Amino acid sequence: MIPLSSSVIxxxxxxxxxxxxxxxxxxxxxxxxxxxxRSVFEELIKAPSPGTYYDKNIRGRFPCH
Numbered sequence: 229m230i231p232l233s234s235s236v237i238x239x240x241x242x243x244x245x246x247x248x249x250x251x252x253x254x255x256x257x258x259x260x261x262x263x264x265x266r267s268v269f270e271e272l273i274k275a276p277s278p279g280t281y282y283d284k285n286i287r288g289r290f291p292c293h
Contacts, residue, residue, distance in 0.1 A: 229241040229250065229252060230273050232272075232273060232278045234277070234278040234279050235254070235279065236253070236254070236278065236279030236282065237251055237252070237253060237272075237278045237279060237282060238252045238253060238254055239251075239252040240252070240269065240272055240273055240278075242264070242266065242269040244266060246262075247262065247263050247264055247265070247266075248260060248261065248262055248264065248292075249261040249264040249268070249269050249272075249286075249290070251282070251286075260292050261286060261289075261290035261291075261292065262290055262291065262292035263290060264286075264290050268285060268286065268290075271285070272285075272286065
């Protein structure tokens, strides 16, 4: 997990073999996102505002079911 300076997302991690991304939120909950392109993870961790990037590009996408 890579720590992020964001009030919305505390850390994010990525498993390239499974194409699975993990995001830790302020309350400590960790959510899984499946079939995520590596580019989405890289853009998230480099975004000036990870919370805004999450809202626009990740929220409601990449379900694990």
